[in-house]
Amino acid sequence: MTTTPAGPMLRVDRVSFSYGPGRFELHDVSLEVARGELVGLLGPNGSGKSTLIKLVMRLLEGGSGRIVVDGRDALRQRRREYARQVAYLPQESRAAFAFTAMEAVLMGRSPHMGALGFETEDDRARARSALDCVDAGRFADTMLDELSGGERQRVMLARALVQESPLLVLDEPASFLDIRHQYELYELLRRLAHEQGKACLCVGHDVNVAAALCDRLVLLKEGRVEVAGGPREVVTAESIRRVYGIEAEVWTGSAGQPVVQPVVRPAGAMASPGSASSSDGERPI
Amino acid sequence: MSVHGLPLCGRAALSAAWAAVVALAATGCTEERALSPRPPAERTVVSLVPSATEILFALGAGDRVVGRSIYCRYPPRALMLPAYGSYTDVRVEELLAVHPDLVIFNTSKADSYGRLTAAGIRCIAPPTDTVQQVYETIEVLGAEVGAADRASALADGLRERLEAVRRRTASLPRVRTLMVFPSVLGEGNQVSVIGRGTFVSELLDAAGGENVVEAEGYPRVHFEKVSQWPIEAILISAPGDIAPGLTDEQYREPWMRWPTIPAVASGRVVVLREAYLTIPGPRMADAAELLERTLHGEAAAGTSTSWGSSGKMPLPLMGRMPMPRYGPQTSVCPAAAGDAGGGAL
Amino acid sequence: MTLTARRYVVVVLVAAAAWLVVAAAALTIGPVNIFGVGGAVQRQMLDGRIGEVVTASLVGAALAVSGAAFQALLRNPLADPYILGVSGGASLGVILGTLVLPPAWLYLRLPLGGTVSLPGVCGFLMALAVIAVVYLIAQRRGRLDPYRLILTGVVASAFFSAAIMLAVALAGDRLRNELIFWLMGGLGSPRDQRGELAVAAVVVMAGLAVFVWQARGFNLLAFGEDVAASLGLDVQRHRRTAFVVASLLAGISVSLAGPIGFVGLIVPHLVRMAFGSDHRLLVPLSVFGGAVFLTVAHRLVLLVPYEVGGGLPVGIVTAMCGVPFFVLLLVCGRGIRGGVL
Numbered sequence: 001m002t003t004t005p006a007g008p009m010l011r012v013d014r015v016s017f018s019y020g021p022g023r024f025e026l027h028d029v030s031l032e033v034a035r036g037e038l039v040g041l042l043g044p045n046g047s048g049k050s051t052l053i054k055l056v057m058r059l060l061e062g063g064s065g066r067i068v069v070d071g072r073d074a075l076r077q078r079r080r081e082y083a084r085q086v087a088y089l090p091q092e093s094r095a096a097f098a099f100t101a102m103e104a105v106l107m108g109r110s111p112h113m114g115a116l117g118f119e120t121e122d123d124r125a126r127a128r129s130a131l132d133c134v135d136a137g138r139f140a141d142t143m144l145d146e147l148s149g150g151e152r153q154r155v156m157l158a159r160a161l162v163q164e165s166p167l168l169v170l171d172e173p174a175s176f177l178d179i180r181h182q183y184e185l186y187e188l189l190r191r192l193a194h195e196q197g198k199a200c201l202c203v204g205h206d207v208n209v210a211a212a213l214c215d216r217l218v219l220l221k222e223g224r225v226e227v228a229g230g231p232r233e234v235v236t237a238e239s240i241r242r243v244y245g246i247e248a249e250v251w252t253g254s255a256g257q258p259v260v261q262p263v264v265r266p267a268g269a270m271a272s273p274g275s276a277s278s279s280d281g282e283r284p285i
Numbered sequence: 286m287s288v289h290g291l292p293l294c295g296r297a298a299l300s301a302a303w304a305a306v307v308a309l310a311a312t313g314c315t316e317e318r319a320l321s322p323r324p325p326a327e328r329t330v331v332s333l334v335p336s337a338t339e340i341l342f343a344l345g346a347g348d349r350v351v352g353r354s355i356y357c358r359y360p361p362r363a364l365m366l367p368a369y370g371s372y373t374d375v376r377v378e379e380l381l382a383v384h385p386d387l388v389i390f391n392t393s394k395a396d397s398y399g400r401l402t403a404a405g406i407r408c409i410a411p412p413t414d415t416v417q418q419v420y421e422t423i424e425v426l427g428a429e430v431g432a433a434d435r436a437s438a439l440a441d442g443l444r445e446r447l448e449a450v451r452r453r454t455a456s457l458p459r460v461r462t463l464m465v466f467p468s469v470l471g472e473g474n475q476v477s478v479i480g481r482g483t484f485v486s487e488l489l490d491a492a493g494g495e496n497v498v499e500a501e502g503y504p505r506v507h508f509e510k511v512s513q514w515p516i517e518a519i520l521i522s523a524p525g526d527i528a529p530g531l532t533d534e535q536y537r538e539p540w541m542r543w544p545t546i547p548a549v550a551s552g553r554v555v556v557l558r559e560a561y562l563t564i565p566g567p568r569m570a571d572a573a574e575l576l577e578r579t580l581h582g583e584a585a586a587g588t589s590t591s592w593g594s595s596g597k598m599p600l601p602l603m604g605r606m607p608m609p610r611y612g613p614q615t616s617v618c619p620a621a622a623g624d625a626g627g628g629a630l
Numbered sequence: 631m632t633l634t635a636r637r638y639v640v641v642v643l644v645a646a647a648a649w650l651v652v653a654a655a656a657l658t659i660g661p662v663n664i665f666g667v668g669g670a671v672q673r674q675m676l677d678g679r680i681g682e683v684v685t686a687s688l689v690g691a692a693l694a695v696s697g698a699a700f701q702a703l704l705r706n707p708l709a710d711p712y713i714l715g716v717s718g719g720a721s722l723g724v725i726l727g728t729l730v731l732p733p734a735w736l737y738l739r740l741p742l743g744g745t746v747s748l749p750g751v752c753g754f755l756m757a758l759a760v761i762a763v764v765y766l767i768a769q770r771r772g773r774l775d776p777y778r779l780i781l782t783g784v785v786a787s788a789f790f791s792a793a794i795m796l797a798v799a800l801a802g803d804r805l806r807n808e809l810i811f812w813l814m815g816g817l818g819s820p821r822d823q824r825g826e827l828a829v830a831a832v833v834v835m836a837g838l839a840v841f842v843w844q845a846r847g848f849n850l851l852a853f854g855e856d857v858a859a860s861l862g863l864d865v866q867r868h869r870r871t872a873f874v875v876a877s878l879l880a881g882i883s884v885s886l887a888g889p890i891g892f893v894g895l896i897v898p899h900l901v902r903m904a905f906g907s908d909h910r911l912l913v914p915l916s917v918f919g920g921a922v923f924l925t926v927a928h929r930l931v932l933l934v935p936y937e938v939g940g941g942l943p944v945g946i947v948t949a950m951c952g953v954p955f956f957v958l959l960l961v962c963g964r965g966i967r968g969g970v971l
Contacts, residue, residue, distance in 0.1 A: 505941030
C-alpha cells in the first residue's frame with residue numbers, strides 16, 4: 001500500500017502552538033512515525049498530547065512548524081485527500097443518532113466516495129473484513145448504543161481501518177476500556193502495524209500498557225518532548241520522576257518490557273519529589 | 286402558543302392577589318359610600334361598552350360620562366374622555382381613584398367587575414345581544430342616570446324607525462344575504478360570518494334580508510362551504526377603525542375566486558365601512574336603514590337618511606385614531622370599483 | 631440494514647408515489663363533497679384545493695427537512711425549525727408588515743396572475759435578517775459552534791416572543807383575533823397565491839437539493855466534528871450552509887402559513903424510527919413525510935363541520951395528533967429504533 005517506502009510516514013517538524021499570548025501549549029515538538037511502527041505518545045495531563053494530535057489531524061489551526069504526511073505537507077492537501085492518508089480514532093465516539101455498527105463502519109469509506117455516491121458491494125466487503133479484523137463481525141447489525149464501551153470502540157477502530165489510510169492516529173483510544181480490552185486494543189494496533197505496515201501514532205495514558213506494546217515511545221512534558229526512543233530507554237524511574245513528578249520503581253517484565261510501579265507510602269507520609277529514593281528492596285505486591 | 290402562556294399566568298396571579306387586597310381595603314368604605322348615594326341625575330358614569338356610551342350621550346347624560354373604553358369612539362366627544370381599558374383588560378386601580386358612581390361592563394364575568402363591586406362601586410352589564418335587549422338596556426341606563434323619560438322616548442323612536450323599515454321591506458322579495466367580518470391576514474381559506482341569533486342578523490331581517498348562515502353566533506366557515514349557499518348579496522362589515530383596513534377591492538378579492546356564487550356573479554359584494562352597523566346602540570335604526578338601502582336600493586328607503594342622535598357629521602379628532610366614515614358610501618362591485626367614498630381609513 | 635443505491639431509489643420512489651396518492655386523495659376531501667357539485671363549481675373548488683394541498687405539501691416538506699437538518703446540525707434530537715429564532719423573526723415580520731404597511735400595499739396583484747402578500751414578504755426578509763444576526767453573534771472567527779448557536783437562538787426566540795406579544799397587544803380588537811389564529815398556524819389563503827407558491831416552491835426545492843447533497847455530511851457530523859473532519863468533511867462550511875438553508879426553509883414556511891408546530895420535530899423522528907438514521911434516506915423521506923403529514927392534518931381540520939367549532943388552525947391538529955402518536959412510538963418503539971423498513 002505504500003508506494004514510496006523511503007522516509008517516515010509522519011513527520012512532525014518543530015511544531016509550536018499556543019492558545020493565546022504567553023500560553024504555549026506545544027514548544028518545538030518534533031517526532032516521526034515510520035511505516036510498520038506503533039508509536040506511543042505519553043505524558044501527564046496538560047502536557048500537550050491532545051493538542052499535538054489535533055494539529056496532526058488538522059482539527060486545530062495555527063501554530064508554527066510543519067506536519068508532513070508521506071512526504072507531503074498536511075496543510076497543502078484537501079480534507080478529503082487528507083482523510084485518505086490519515087485515519088483518526090478519538091477517545092470516545094458517541095453518535096447523536098442511532099446507527100448500526102455496519103452503517104458506522106461504512107462511513108469510513110466516505111473519503112473514497114463522491115457526495116452523492118452509495119457504498120458498493122466492494123465497500124461492504126471491506127467493512128465486513130474490518131469488523132472481523134477487530135473481532136466485531138457479529139455486531140454488524142447491532143445499534144451502536146447497545147454495545148459496551150469496548151465493543152463500540154472496536155467498531156470505531158474498524159471505521160478507521162476501512163478508511164484504508166497508511167497512517168492511523170489514536171487519541172487515548174483505550175481510556176474507557178477495562179484492562180483486558182486495553183491490551184487487546186494495543187495488541188491489535190501492534191498487529192496492524194507489523195503485519196499490514198500501517199504507521200500508528202497512539203496517545204496513551206497507561207504507561208505500562210504502552211510500554212509493553214509500543215515499538216517506540218515519546219514522552220511529553222509541558223509541551224516539549226522530554227524523551228523519545230524504545231520503551232526501555234524512555235521508561236525509567238528517572239524519566240517518570242521528571243515527567244510525572246512521582247517516585248516510581250521500574251521493573252523488567254517477563255517479556256522484557258519495563259513495568260512502572262509508583263512507590264506507595266504509608267498513609268500520612270507525603271513524599272516530596274526530591275527526597276524520595278527509597279528503594280528498600282522490598283517488592284510491593 | 287408559548288407566546289401567550291406565561292404572561293397570562295403571571296397576570297392571573299397578579300390580579301388574584303390584587304383582588305384580595307382590594308377586597309380587604311373595600312370592606313372599610315363600602316358602608317360609608319352606600320349611606321350617601323347620589324341621586325341618579327347626578328351620578329357619574331364610566332362606560333366600558335361602545336353601545337352604552339352612545340346611549341348615555343343620546344340620553345343627554347354625556348357630561349356625566351367620565352370615562353370610556355378604548356373601543357368607544359362615538360360620539361366624537363367621547364374620544365376626549367379618558368379610556369380605562371378594553372372589555373377584559375380594565376384599569377381597576379385608576380377607576381378606584383376616580384371612583385365613579387356607576388361602571389358599565391360588557392360582561393359581569395370580567396374579573397375587574399368583581400373587584401370594583403367589592404370596592405363599593407356599582408357595576409352593571411346590561412345585555413345587548415338582541416334588539417329587544419337594546420331597548421331594555423336603554424331603559425335601564427335611563428333609570429340609572431335619571432333620564433327615564435328621555436330613555437323611553439329614545440327607545441320608542443328607535444322602535445318606530447325599525448318598524449318603518451320592516452313595513453317598507455315586508456312586500457319586497459327577501460334578499461338572501463351573507464354578512465362577514467373581513468380578514469386582513471387571512472384565517473386560512475375561511476371567513477368569519479355573522480350567524481343567527483345576533484343583533485345584526487335581526488337588523489338584517491328587518492331590512493328585508495335573509496341571513497343565509499344557519500348556525501348561531503359568529504362561526505368561521507370555509508369558502509368551499511360558503512360557495513354552496515344561495516347567496517344573493519355579500520356584505521363585508523369593515524369599519525374603518527380596525528387597523529389596518531384594506532381597500533374595498535382587496536376585501537372583495539377573495540370572493541372574486543368564486544364566480545358561481547350568485548352574489549359574486551351579479552356584483553353584489555358590498556364593503557360597508559360604517560362602524561355603527563355592529564354597535565347595538567341608538568344608531569341601530571341607522572344600521573337597519575343602511576342595510577335596507579344596500580339590499581333594496583335608495584328608492585326603497587322612504588325617509589331621507591338621518592345621522593344618528595347627534596345630528597352632526599363627526600370630525601376626526603385625533604390624528605392617530607382612524608375614524609369611521611359616515612355617509613352613503615356603500616360601493617357596489619364592480620360598478621363602483623373606483624371606491625368613491627370607501628377608500629381606506 | 632445499510633443503504634444501497636437500489637434500496638434508496640425504491641424507498642424514495644415509493645415515498646414520492648405515496649405523496650402523490652395522498653395529494654390526489656386530498657383533492658377529493660374537503661368541507662364539501664366535490665363530486666356532488668356542478669362543473670364550474672367543481673373547477674373553482676379544485677382550484678382552491680390544489681392551492682391548499684400545494685401549500686400544505688411545500689410547508690410540510692420545508693419544515694420537516696429543516697427540522698431534520700437542525701437536529702443533525704445541532705446534534706440535538708429536540709431541535710426543530712423554530713429553535714434558532716428565525717421563525718420568531720419571520721412571524722414578527724409578518725405581523726409588523728400587517729400592522730405598519732399602508733393598507734393598500736398589503737396585497738399586490740402580480741402581472742402574471744395571483745397576488746403577493748407583502749406581510750409575507752416582510753416575514754421572509756425578517757427571517758433573512760435574523761439569520762444574519764444570529765450567525766454574526768454565534769460565530770467566532772467564522773466557526774459555528776452548536777452550543778453558541780443554540781444559546782443565541784434561544785435568546786433570539788425569547789426576544790421575538792416578547793416582541794410578538796407586544797405587537798399583538800397593540801393590535802386592534804378584531805385584528806388581534808386574526809393574529810392569534812395565524813400564530814397558531816393557519817394554513818391556506820382565500821387569495822390567489824399562485825405567484826407566492828411558485829417562488830416558495832423554487833426556494834424550497836433548492837433547499838432540498840442542498841440537503842440531499844449534504845446528507846452524508848450530516849451522517850458524519852453525528853459522530854462529532856472531529857471525526858467528521860477526519861473523514862474529509864469541511865465541517866465549518868457544511869454547518870454554515872446547513873444553518874442558512876434550514877433557516878431559510880423555516881422562514882419561508884412561516885411567511886407562507888404561520889408558525890405551524892411539531893411537523894419539523896416529529897416527522898424526522900418518525901422517519902428515523904421506521905427507516906434508521908442515515909440522512910441520505912432521512913432527508914428525502916422527511917420531505918415527503920412532512921408533505922404527507924401536513925396535508926393529511928389539514929384535510930382533517932377541514933372535515934370538522936363549522937357548526938361544531940370547525941375552522942381551527944391546522945397547527946393545533948398537528949400538535950394534538952402528533953404528540954400522542956409520538957409518545958406511542960417512543961413507548962412501543964424500542965425494537966424498531968434501527969428502522970424496520
